[in-house]
Amino acid sequence: MKAVKLVFGLICLAILASNIWAMSRWSEARGVYDDICYLRQAHLFQRFGAGGLDTNALRDDDRYFEGKMKEIAFSEWKDPAQWPCHNPMQGGKLVLQYPPGTGFLLALFPEGHQVVPLYIAASLIVCGLALSGIVLARTPWSVVGAGVFGALAVYLMVNPAKASYSVAPTMAVCAVAGFLTAVWLSRDKRSVLMIALIGLLLGASVNFRLPNALLAAGYFLFLGIPFLWTRSLATFVQGLAFGAGVLVGMVPTLAAQAINAGSALATTYGSADVVGPTFDLAVFGQYLRDMQFVLILLAVGATAWLLGARERHKRLAALVVAGNLAFNLGFFMTHPIFTPYYVVPITMLSLWTLSFAGLLQPAATREAASVGCEPASLEALPR
Template sequence: MKIAKFAFGLICLTILASNIVTMSRWSEARGVYDDICYLRQAHLFQRLGIGGFNTNTALDDDGYFEGKLKEIAFDEWQDQSRWPCHNPMPGGKLVLQYPPGTGFLLALFPEGRQVAPLYIAASLIVCGLALFGIFMAPTLTSTVGAGLFGALAIYLMINPAKASYSIAPTMAVCALAGFLTALWLIRDKRSVLLLALIGLLLGASVSFRLPNALLVAGYCLFLAGAFTWSRTVSSFVQGLAFGIGVLVGMIPTLVAHAINAGSPFATTYGSVDAIPPGFDLAVLGQYLRDMQFVLIVLAIGSTAWLFFDGKQRARQVALVVAGNLAVNLVFFLSHPIFTPYYIVPITMLSLWTVSFAWLMQAETAREAVVPAGLEALPR
């Protein structure tokens, strides 16, 4: 089994090294509007500090964004009303539509070399958790499973994560939250602080993508159900701790909305983005032909397997994941627009959670057997 652990660890590190080489060659002017808009937010943070929460186009008096538009040959670079990713707000100002988290993380790196370091840092987190899963696996079967999933997770940091800068940090958060969720439900003592940390991470992920707010759905359903069933102070405190964690994590987004849209609960997205739900067979067909469909099948299949084959605690993990999957899949599959990364966050959060729950359950079972065997040994 040690050979298998070493082999899969080496495979994961090889994929990581290949990813780093590829990421280091990426251009920050590939012609994608979202890219330069995230970079404008980063520039504002580097230039104005906390004042970078204000994304009013009037602050582009140094010509930074105009220069970025020229780099990608945007014809109407002089007309701010035509700038991509910007929407009019009350008072006549134009602001960025995106939450501030991705831009803030990009601002941590030197201008001109921001994207590659962000992706490399996120990939290191994902790889670290993948290696941890491999080396904590107690059996050959679990080692192979953890190794295959780890290799897949690291590969996905190139494709489809490259489609949007917001996906890289989201993938890292999903990996961390998946590990902590399994730890919270599988271990004997359920820590309120650990649950609050999960809420904090998922709340903070909203600062990368607003739809990440849906990642808390399964947790809310599970905690609400637990309180309704038991009506105990402990279950109430757990729900409260999770809610506070989510709220604290969302503070940067709420602040950005208050500054740019006039209210923490207003949106900086325009009316053109408010697309009503509706199942579209053409869109569903695109998902069927995309890598996301494979991830959906893996997430649903592994969750069902954990529920029917796992012990009581593992089944509770499966319930959280199932609720999360149901809410997110209904939302995104009924959203009549296809992108190559919409469903990636929920599927990866689900797979990370199920993977670590499986590994921790197997490890816990082994630890329970060893003392019983030791008791039979001669003293």
Template sequence: MKIAKFAFGLICLAILASNIVTMSRWSEARGVYDDICYLRQAHLFQRLGIGGLNTNAALDYDHYFEGKLKEIAFAEWQDPIRWPCHNPMPSGKIVMQYPPGTGFLLALFPEGHQVVPLYVAASLIVCGLALSGIAMARTLPSVFGAGLFGALAIYLMINPAKASYSVAPTMALCAVAGFLTALWLTRDKRSALLIALIGVLLGASVNFRLPNALLAAGYFIYLGIAFLKVRTPSAFVQGLGLGLGVLVGMAPTLVAQAVNAGSPLATTYGSADVVAPAFDFAVFGHYLRDMQFVLIVLAIGSAAWLLRVGEGRVRQVAIVVAGNLIVNLVFFLSHPIFTPYYIVPIAMLSLWSVSFAWLMKPAQAQQAAALRREPASLGVPSR
């Protein structure tokens, strides 16, 4: 089994190294509108500090964004109303539509060399958790499962994560949240601080993509039903901790919306970007032909499998994952827009949660067995 762990560890590290080599060749001027908009947000943070939350086009008095538009041969670079990723607000300001998280992370690195370090850092987090899963495995099948999933998760940091700069940090965050979810639900005593931390992470994901708010849906459903069943102070505190954590995590987006759109609850997206639900079989067909469909099948299959074979606290993870999958899939599959990364966050959060829940089960079983043997070793007859 040690040989298998070593082999899968090397495979994960080899994929990581290959990814880093590939990332090092990426250009920050590949002609994608989203890219230069995220870079503009990063430039604002580097130039204005916390004032970078204000994305008013009037702040481009150093002509940074105009220069980026010229680089990609954007014809209407002089007219802010025509700028990509920007929308006019009722106040008259023209602001960026995206939440500030991705731009903030890019701003941590030197201008001109921001994207590659961001992706490398996110990949290192994912690889670290993948290696942790392999190390935690206590049976040969679990080693193979953890190894194969870890290799897949690291590979996905190239494709489809490259589709948008917001995907890389979201993937890393989902990996950490998945681990903490399994830790929270498989413990004998569930910590309110731990679920609050999970809430902070899930709320922070909203700073990368607004639809990431749905990643917390399954947790709220689970804790809401649990409180209605038992009506205990501890159950209420768990739900309160999650809610406060989510609010704290997404606070930067709420502040940015207040600054740019006039209210924390007002969106900076234009009417053309807000699409009403409507099942579209053409869009569904796109998902069937995309890597996301494989991830959807894996997420649903793993949750169903854990519901069937999981016991006790481990099974609770599958219940949270199942509720989360239902809400997110209904939302995304009912919206007539296809993007190569829309369903990736919920799929990866689900897979990480199920994977770590199963890997934590053997350790608990061993501890229980040790406790049963302990009385006998002390000369006390066991029951």
């Protein structure tokens, strides 16, 4: 089995090396409006520090964004009212529509060489967790499963993650949050600090993409519904800790919205981007023909499989994921716009959670194995 683990580990590393080689040749001027707007946010952070949260078009007094517009031959580069990714707010100012997280991460790297290091750093995190899963696998089938999923996760850091700079850090956060969720559920006593950390990570992911706020839905359902039934103080504290973590993680976005839109709860997106739910067969059909549909099938299939597992922590992980998948897929399948990455975050968070839930053993099981006995029933173990 060690040889199989080594083979899959080398496959993941080979894909990582191939990705890094491909990334090293990427251009930051590929003509995509979103790219240039994220780079403008990064430029503002590098110029003004925390003051870069203010994305008013008037702050382009050094003509940075104008220069980027000219590079891609944008005809209205002189007129801020025509700039892409900018929307008018009260008082007539024009601001970036995106939350500040992606720009902040890009600002950590030197101008002109920001995108490639961001993607490499995110890929290293994903690959590290993929290798960890392979190491944790204890049976031949689990080694194969962890190896195939790890290779897929590393590959996805190029396609479809390249479609938007916000996807790369989101993928890394989903991998870490999925691992921590599995660890949290495998403990006999679930740590309040750990669920707060999971909430913090998911809240921080909102700073990359606002729809990432939906990634926390399944956790709120998992913690909220049992509290309504039992009125348990422990469940209430865990739910409160998770909610507080999510809120703290979102602080940069809330601050940016307060500065740019006049209220922490006001969006900087235009009316064309804020639309009510509707069901469009054409949009649904696009998902069926896209790689995202494969990820959806994998996530749904793995959830159904673990719902029938003997181990309690696996069933609990499947319950968290089931609620999260239902909520998120329900939203995006009724969203009248399709992109190649919309449901990738929720499917990857789900698959990372389920993968590690299947690989980790609860503490009581490990103790029983260490003394050479197998408990007759995991349901009989103390909670």
